[in-house]
Amino acid sequence: MKFNIALLAGDGIGPEVIDQAVKVSDAVAEKFGHEITWKPALTGAAAIDAVGEPYPDETHDICVASDAVLFGAIGHPRFDNDPSAKVRPEQGLLKMRKKLGLFANVRPTFTFPSLLDKSPLKKERIEGTDLVFLRELTGGIYFGEKGRRDDRETAYDNCVYTREEVQRLAKKGFELAMTRSKKLCCVDKANVLETSRLWRETVQAMEKDYPEVEVSYEFVDAVAMRLVQWPNSYDVLITENLFGDILTDEASVISGSMGLMPSASLGSNIGLFEPIHGSYPQAAGKNIANPMATVLSAAMMFENFGLADEGKAIRDVVNKALNEGIVTEDLSDGGKAYGTNEVGDWLAKNI
Amino acid sequence: MKFNIALLAGDGIGPEVIDQAVKVSDAVAEKFGHEITWKPALTGAAAIDAVGEPYPDETHDICVASDAVLFGAIGHPRFDNDPSAKVRPEQGLLKMRKKLGLFANVRPTFTFPSLLDKSPLKKERIEGTDLVFLRELTGGIYFGEKGRRDDRETAYDNCVYTREEVQRLAKKGFELAMTRSKKLCCVDKANVLETSRLWRETVQAMEKDYPEVEVSYEFVDAVAMRLVQWPNSYDVLITENLFGDILTDEASVISGSMGLMPSASLGSNIGLFEPIHGSYPQAAGKNIANPMATVLSAAMMFENFGLADEGKAIRDVVNKALNEGIVTEDLSDGGKAYGTNEVGDWLAKNI
Ligand SMILES: CC(C)[C@H](C(=O)O)[C@@H](O)C(=O)O
Numbered sequence: 001m002k003f004n005i006a007l008l009a010g011d012g013i014g015p016e017v018i019d020q021a022v023k024v025s026d027a028v029a030e031k032f033g034h035e036i037t038w039k040p041a042l043t044g045a046a047a048i049d050a051v052g053e054p055y056p057d058e059t060h061d062i063c064v065a066s067d068a069v070l071f072g073a074i075g076h077p078r079f080d081n082d083p084s085a086k087v088r089p090e091q092g093l094l095k096m097r098k099k100l101g102l103f104a105n106v107r108p109t110f111t112f113p114s115l116l117d118k119s120p121l122k123k124e125r126i127e128g129t130d131l132v133f134l135r136e137l138t139g140g141i142y143f144g145e146k147g148r149r150d151d152r153e154t155a156y157d158n159c160v161y162t163r164e165e166v167q168r169l170a171k172k173g174f175e176l177a178m179t180r181s182k183k184l185c186c187v188d189k190a191n192v193l194e195t196s197r198l199w200r201e202t203v204q205a206m207e208k209d210y211p212e213v214e215v216s217y218e219f220v221d222a223v224a225m226r227l228v229q230w231p232n233s234y235d236v237l238i239t240e241n242l243f244g245d246i247l248t249d250e251a252s253v254i255s256g257s258m259g260l261m262p263s264a265s266l267g268s269n270i271g272l273f274e275p276i277h278g279s280y281p282q283a284a285g286k287n288i289a290n291p292m293a294t295v296l297s298a299a300m301m302f303e304n305f306g307l308a309d310e311g312k313a314i315r316d317v318v319n320k321a322l323n324e325g326i327v328t329e330d331l332s333d334g335g336k337a338y339g340t341n342e343v344g345d346w347l348a349k350n351i
Numbered sequence: 352m353k354f355n356i357a358l359l360a361g362d363g364i365g366p367e368v369i370d371q372a373v374k375v376s377d378a379v380a381e382k383f384g385h386e387i388t389w390k391p392a393l394t395g396a397a398a399i400d401a402v403g404e405p406y407p408d409e410t411h412d413i414c415v416a417s418d419a420v421l422f423g424a425i426g427h428p429r430f431d432n433d434p435s436a437k438v439r440p441e442q443g444l445l446k447m448r449k450k451l452g453l454f455a456n457v458r459p460t461f462t463f464p465s466l467l468d469k470s471p472l473k474k475e476r477i478e479g480t481d482l483v484f485l486r487e488l489t490g491g492i493y494f495g496e497k498g499r500r501d502d503r504e505t506a507y508d509n510c511v512y513t514r515e516e517v518q519r520l521a522k523k524g525f526e527l528a529m530t531r532s533k534k535l536c537c538v539d540k541a542n543v544l545e546t547s548r549l550w551r552e553t554v555q556a557m558e559k560d561y562p563e564v565e566v567s568y569e570f571v572d573a574v575a576m577r578l579v580q581w582p583n584s585y586d587v588l589i590t591e592n593l594f595g596d597i598l599t600d601e602a603s604v605i606s607g608s609m610g611l612m613p614s615a616s617l618g619s620n621i622g623l624f625e626p627i628h629g630s631y632p633q634a635a636g637k638n639i640a641n642p643m644a645t646v647l648s649a650a651m652m653f654e655n656f657g658l659a660d661e662g663k664a665i666r667d668v669v670n671k672a673l674n675e676g677i678v679t680e681d682l683s684d685g686g687k688a689y690g691t692n693e694v695g696d697w698l699a700k701n702i
């Protein structure tokens with residue numbers, strides 16, 4: 001097959017980890033007889049610096065003309081402590097999600113047996129953890145009307161959901177649950193929020209279409225607790241945008257493998273694949289960032305094209321590298337630490 | 352001194368744990384020469400059943416005529432899975448917070464050396480953890496306009512904050528930080544939300560009034576991660592209502608002492624003191640609930656009256672009970688488990 005992949009490296013360590021995912025994807029393409037054309041495009045602070053816009057129109061045009069988007073990371077500290085900044089890298093991310101119709105963010109959290117000791121949690125609490133969050137990504141308080149009034153003394157953010165937005169996300173959740181353990185948890189705050197009550201009633205009404213799926217409803221605060229207590233009691237979780245932002249980050253540290261966690265954002269015919277870690281500006285340019293999360297995001301990309309073997313080839317080579325200690329300093333535990341580039345080369349060569 | 356204390360036992364295990372806090376408080380009062388008059392009043396599902404209202408006017412009148420409120424827990428599962436329920440116990444809680452002006456919820460998380468092993472986290476991660484959340488409690492998305500439109504197909508919840516609401520909460524945060532390690536973390540989502548940008552700019556402007564306090568600004572998703580990774584790196588954290596709801600629950604499991612964590616809600620001249628655990632209906636009436644969080648909430652009540660020695664007497668006796676194994680089954684670890692009542696009696700006797 002032939003693919004065009006938009007390549008949005010972004011900020012901080014983004015370019016370095018993206019490079020490795022390209023190498024590994026090219027190796028997979030060669031092995032399986034595919035052809036990938038990479039289409040680099042600007043985003044984030046890098047795009048603001050170059051053209052004054054975090055998600056320029058040319059970048060969007062390149063994305064929509066591609067079969068998928070491989071994304072690095074965005075964000076730069078110089079914007080974070082300036083509440084009055086007019087243009088922010090994050091706006092680019094939100095605009096991109098919206099314009100590409102990426103309403104479902106898929107974030108798996110799983111354990112690597114060789115890394116169990118890295119977790120802040122006790123081994124017996126995390127063993128076997130293998131859960132997936134489906135976070136709604138183009139609605140809720142992120143996209144509702146926001147602003148100031150009363151001479152800027154009052155600020156507001158509106159959280160809005162339609163039944164249809166809940167349905168399409170929940171449908172993906174039910175379908176995913178059917179391919180796994182048939183357990184679905186709907187996370188909300190229905191004891192307080194009207195949007196959550198809409199979520200809950202919508203999911204309840206869909207239960208009859210998936211009689212095999214066992215659905216539980218839990219409040220977001222309770223999930224924030226149980227995720228730390230018994231992460232391996234969860235399987236598929238669906239939730240709205242902001243709760244998903246908080247809980248997926250919380251979940252990512254549980255396995256101790258945060259630097260290895262990939263994600264996919266789906267919705268339209270173009271999927272976006274990115275590591276869950278951020279732009280980590282302190283590490284930028286030092287050839288120390290762990291590229292594996294981005295490489296595994298490429299695996300999700302192949303899987304989303306229906307190419308399960310290609311995805312598996314990548315997962316296998318990552319496991320092999322972990323077992324053989326071909327890792328960056330975050331995982332080297334006093335042993336030999338490889339550079340970002342060297343890990344990427346090794347993975348590509350061993351595909 | 353003479354005190355009137357409104358006694359709102361509420362639902363589930365509320366009445367049982369409240370009884371123990373009364374015993375212990377009475378013992379303290381006797382020892383230190385105070386006189387407490389308890390004023391029981393209805394709240395929660397119990398109040399809905401009795402008078403159709405979760406926070407009846409008589410209850411409010413009793414609260415405002417008192418010097419403090421001691422609160423058990425509210426909530427009943429029969430309301431949780433009915434998104435269309437017209438009256439809910441939680442509404443009573445929110446109404447009470449608002450009408451009593453309890454804008455600052457103080458939730459400490461600390462470790463008990465004898466209980467470190469109870470934590471889902473590794474010992475080295477939690478040792479020395481001693482942090483306090485100040486959660487804004489009467490604003491934000493909990494109290495903004497909410498409802499449905501488009502034939503109930505669209506739901507909305509409005510999050511609103513005024514500068515003054517942020518200031519009064521942040522002031523308490525700075526003041527608390529001054530009595531502790533002078534480190535304050537402002538938790539927000541200023542890269543996305545306008546209300547968060549108001550929070551951040553307001554706190555930034557207050558920094559000059561507390562030159563000794565070192566303030567950090569962190570995004571809520573990052574805090575959800577670091578709380579699990581390095582809880583002992585935090586001291587005082589301030590945050591808006593919904594983020595506080597999620598993060599304080601997350602933090603509460605970290606120390607492994609969730610059944611021991613008290614809280615205070617302050618703002619007007621009447622404070623409210625309650626355990627952070629919920630109504631735990633499965634345990635109701637079984638004499639197995641751990642009363643220590645409620646007893647420690649009574650300690651916070653005395654401390655808030657300026658009676659530090661009285662508070663310390665309670666903390667000391669709780670520590671003594673923990674060291675001597677006078678504990679309910681949640682902490683007994685295969686050893687002898689005492690009943691709720693027996694633990695309360697022992698604490699009162701040993702004051
Ligand atoms: C950078 C930020 C806007 C973004 C979000 O909140 O969605 C990030 O935290 C994420 O989870 O992808």
Ligand SMILES: CC(C)[C@H](C(=O)O)[C@@H](O)C(=O)O
Nearest residue numbers: 191192221426441444445596
């Ligand atoms: C019961 C519920 C309304 C309440 C809240 O969300 O504030 C509870 O979770 C709490 O934290 O006190």
